[in-house]
Amino acid sequence: MRDIINGFLRFQREVFPKRRELFKKLASKQSPMTLFISCSDSRMVPELVTQSDPGNLFVIRNAGNIVPSFGPEPGGVSATVEYAVAALKVRDIVVCGHSNCGAMTAVATCACLDHMPAVRKWLRHSDAARMINEAQAHTDEQARIDGMVRENVKAQLNNIRTHPSVALALAQKSLTLHGWVYDIESGSIDALDTDTDCFVPLAEHRAARP
Ligand SMILES: [Zn+2]
Structure with missing residues (x-):
């Protein structure tokens, strides 16, 4: 905890003063x-990894x-998705x-x-991905896990489409969905190509083209 508090004190002393204007602008609204x-x-x-500023x-x-x-008893994730799409009107969603x-x-x-038990129940939301991944041939355990990570991203993109706010924004073409997988060791990102249903390096993905 000491490291975290010292980090904050360093932020307050060294970082915040340099970004004062940005934080002043953000104080009253976010977009x-x-x-x-x-x-x-x-x-x-x-x-x-996206080199994004506050805001x-x-x-x-x-x-x-x-x-x-989306279901009859939406929870915290559903409420947050709805707020992002319906109120903040985000243009893109990255899973x-x-x-x-x-x-x-x-x-x-x-x-x-x-x-x-809570984790066990929560991970049931990945059941579709698990079924698809189990039906595929994997060379070893690592490939099985890597496949699960990718199938889960696809499954969650399917899940998010069931949210009314997302469905509406997609129908109105004001929102785009993206599926990414970040590799911790290499620092690289693979992105889902919806045309081929395959993951390709983000740098080569059509979304990366100017
Ligand atoms: Zn994780």
Whole structure:
């Protein structure tokens, strides 16, 4: 905890004064263009890997970068998606998984989660991805886990389309969905190509072209 407090004191002393104008502008309103949905994993830092300033990204983070399908009893993720799309009018939504994800490893390896009942229940939102991944041939355990991470991103993009605010914005062509997978060791990102349903390096993805 000492490191965190010292970090804040350094921010207050050294960083904040240099960005004073930005924070003054942000004090009364925000207008982020992107909703970024990623895992809570400490190694994946959305603002760092996208080099985004405060005010740029509206962020949802949870175990497994999961978006439950819309239902009669919407929860916190659904409310946050709805606010981002209907009130803030974000133009893009990125669902970003990552390598070596603990949540997806548990799903892919059918780990016993009896001692973590909330996690076990939460990860049921990845059932469609698990079924698809299990039906595929994998060379080894690592490939099975990597496949699960990718299928989960696709499944959560499907889930988010069930949200009324998202469905409306997509129909009005005012919103675009993106699926990414961040590799912790190499610092690279693969992006889903919706035409081929395959992941390609983000630098080569058509979204990266000017
Ligand atoms: Zn994770």
